[in-house]
Amino acid sequence: MDLLKSITHPDEVYALLKFKFGAGPTKPKQDHASMTKTARKCYNYLNQTSRSFAAVIQALDGDLRHAVCIFYLVLRALDTVEDDMTIPLKEKIPMLQTFHEKLEDPTWNYTKSKEKDRIVLEDFQAIAQEFRSLAECYRVVIADICKKMGHGMCEFAQRDVLTNKDWDLYCHYVAGLVGIGLSRLFSASELEDAIVGEDTELANSMGLFLQKTNIIRDYLEDSLEGREFWPKETWSKYASKLSDFQRSQNLTSGLHCLNELITNALHHVPDVLKYMSRLHNQSVFNFCAIPQVMAIATLAECYNNPKVFRSVVKIRKGQAVIMMLEATSMDSIRTIISNHSRQIGKSTPSNDPSAELTRKIVSTNLELSHTASAQLTTPSYYPPLYMSLGIMLVLILYSYGSQILHYIHS
Ligand code: D61
Numbered sequence: 329m330d331l332l333k334s335i336t337h338p339d340e341v342y343a344l345l346k347f348k349f350g351a352g353p354t355k356p357k358q359d360h361a362s363m364t365k366t367a368r369k370c371y372n373y374l375n376q377t378s379r380s381f382a383a384v385i386q387a388l389d390g391d392l393r394h395a396v397c398i399f400y401l402v403l404r405a406l407d408t409v410e411d412d413m414t415i416p417l418k419e420k421i422p423m424l425q426t427f428h429e430k431l432e433d434p435t436w437n438y439t440k441s442k443e444k445d446r447i448v449l450e451d452f453q454a455i456a457q458e459f460r461s462l463a464e465c466y467r468v469v470i471a472d473i474c475k476k477m478g479h480g481m482c483e484f485a486q487r488d489v490l491t492n493k494d495w496d497l498y499c500h501y502v503a504g505l506v507g508i509g510l511s512r513l514f515s516a517s518e519l520e521d522a523i524v525g526e527d528t529e530l531a532n533s534m535g536l537f538l539q540k541t542n543i544i545r546d547y548l549e550d551s552l553e554g555r556e557f558w559p560k561e562t563w564s565k566y567a568s569k570l571s572d573f574q575r576s577q578n579l580t581s582g583l584h585c586l587n588e589l590i591t592n593a594l595h596h597v598p599d600v601l602k603y604m605s606r607l608h609n610q611s612v613f614n615f616c617a618i619p620q621v622m623a624i625a626t627l628a629e630c631y632n633n634p635k636v637f638r639s640v641v642k643i644r645k646g647q648a649v650i651m652m653l654e655a656t657s658m659d660s661i662r663t664i665i666s667n668h669s670r671q672i673g674k675s676t677p678s679n680d681p682s683a684e685l686t687r688k689i690v691s692t693n694l695e696l697s698h699t700a701s702a703q704l705t706t707p708s709y710y711p712p713l714y715m716s717l718g719i720m721l722v723l724i725l726y727s728y729g730s731q732i733l734h735y736i737h738s
Pocket residue numbers: 381396399400401403404407411502503504506507508510534535536538539542615616619
């Protein structure tokens with residue numbers, strides 16, 4: 329199915345086949361045989377609960393891999409409590425506030441969640457046991473971030489995201505803190521310099537860019553579940569209720585609101601590029617780069633796109649695989665970011681209320697992501713072209729082979 333979706337993009341067909349036959353920077357490095365039973369469980373839970381981060385986490389070097397795996401599962405468990413709308417506030421608030429203390433309690437788990445990721449709560453004992461097996465330098469970071477995120481989630485469980493400043497604060501609590509925690513783990517592992525863990529501003533922007541992209545893309549899914557994460561200060565300029573954008577007669581105002589929020593998110597790109605330029609370890613670079621280039625591609629796909637109000641807009645698997653295979657150097661992520669920035673710039677409607685601001689941040693990001701070898705990413709089309717023509721031929725023969733033979737013989 330992914331191949332068919334990319335059939336008119338030969339380079340994507342080529343990349344999908346390369347990936348299918350084992351190419352790519354995200355080969356799991358852990359050796360299951362030498363692992364404890366609880367550790368094996370944790371990697372299974374990681375693969376069960378994260379489509380986008382599981383592979384890049386398992387490709388991290390050394391003991392950083394297990395630390396980041398456990399960091400992910402602890403925060404995914406906390407987030408599962410936050411997201412579970414069936415847990416009454418009077419039970420949810422104390423659980424979020426004291427969640428970090430459960431890390432030291434070998435007996436604690438929670439079996440009343442209805443969420444899709446509830447397994448990380450039901451078997452929290454295994455995750456907490458692996459947490460306690462980590463080096464002190466990692467445990468301190470994970471417990472600190474878990475405490476701060478739990479408290480932040482409590483704040484917004486009891487109030488709405490009203491101002492754009494609130495939006496930055498909410499995204500800081502649920503994703504900026506992840507970037508800050510990861511950066512401290514990178515430095516603690518000594519795979520990256522101390523500055524990476526110290527510069528919390530840049531690390532925070534890494535998280536905000538990812539979370540804002542998710543919140544923008546997931547408008548309909550969240551709106552249908554009664555969840556509202558778009559900042560009122562922005563959407564109230566275009567509608568009296570956020571759910572109004574679901575109705576087609578409000579499409580123009582919906583697109584204007586969408587484009588303003590995407591323009592807001594694009595302001596984190598300069599920090600993202602500066603953060604990435606400081607990384608030395610290839611496995612850390614890939615781990616950080618892949619989610620960021622997927623995010624800029626998702627924003628370009630969502631920009632001025634009515635589909636955001638009708639379904640969840642996704643980039644094609646073929647596009648994603650190409651970026652995953654390529655996002656391994658500053659040069660290539662600069663080129664990916666400049667290509668998608670240019671795409672947004674080209675599709676900025678002249679009558680869009682944010683057009684001037686959009687064009688300004690697009691040209692800033694183009695400047696910052698200009699590479700000497702801008703032609704780099706336009707691989708020659710021929711090998712993939714031949715490949716897909718070949719595939720199309722095989723597909724036609726496969727489906728009409730017998731009729732064609734019958735026709736020839738008759
Ligand atoms: C470098 C590399 C990865 C980074 C990064 C820097 C900075 C931040 C992040 C990853 C986090 C990005 C979050 C974007 C996806 N949004 C969510 O998962 C929302 O939940 C947020 C609260 C829990 C955070 C869990 C998390 C995610 C990724 C990690 C990690 C922890 C730890 C290590 C590595 C990556 C979203 O949840 C969606 C869902 O429930 O399926 C929500 O509820 O808003």
